[in-house]
Amino acid sequence: MKIKIIIKTPKGQATGTEKKLRPFIIGKKANHQIFTTPEDNQILWELETDIRHALKIQRNVTAYDSMIKGMFSHKLMKKLSDKQLSPEDKKQLEEMLINQTSVEIIKESDAMELVEGTKTFWEKLKEKFKKQEN
Numbered sequence: 001m002k003i004k005i006i007i008k009t010p011k012g013q014a015t016g017t018e019k020k021l022r023p024f025i026i027g028k029k030a031n032h033q034i035f036t037t038p039e040d041n042q043i044l045w046e047l048e049t050d051i052r053h054a055l056k057i058q059r060n061v062t063a064y065d066s067m068i069k070g071m072f073s074h075k076l077m078k079k080l081s082d083k084q085l086s087p088e089d090k091k092q093l094e095e096m097l098i099n100q101t102s103v104e105i106i107k108e109s110d111a112m113e114l115v116e117g118t119k120t121f122w123e124k125l126k127e128k129f130k131k132q133e134n
Contacts, residue, residue, distance in 0.1 A: 001049060001051050001054045002047065002048055003045075003046075003047045003054055003058075003105060003106070004044060004045065004046050004047075004105070004106040005025070005043075005044070005045040005047070005057070005061060005105055005106075006043070006106070007021065007042065007043040007045075008041065008042050009042070009043070010041065011039055011040060011041045012039075012040050012041070013041070014036045014037065014040045014041055014042060014043045015036060015040060017043065018034060018036070018043045024060060024064065025060045025064060026057060026060075027053075027056070027060075031047065031048045031049070032045050032046060032048075033046045051118075058105055061105055072094055081093070
């Protein structure tokens with residue numbers, strides 16, 4: 001199954017962000033290619049993997065995206081940001097994290113890969129051992 005993941009970051013942050021996020025989102029299993037824009041504000045990962053690993057990647061992307069979006073809703077983060085940052089700096093940081101950072105998944109798969117990925121262990125085993133005729 002082929003998956004394309006696009007990560008938007010603030011300008012000049014794509015390369016550093018890619019190195020930090022790769023182990024968390026992709027892991028070590030997938031064959032992947034990495035592309036960045038000349039402005040260094042977007043990352044494109046092209047992955048070739050099986051359906052189960054693709055679902056794990058999708059779960060990790062969703063977790064990362066929701067973590068970024070909900071970061072400033074926690075009381076501890078609000079207290080720390082109120083103490084350390086001015087209201088203008090806080091607004092700028094929220095703008096950078098929430099609006100400029102986003103993750104999008106574009107899937108490319110055919111119907112047979114999806115069918116093979118949803119078969120149970122017993123169905124796969126039955127296909128290996130075909131019924132013999134006497």
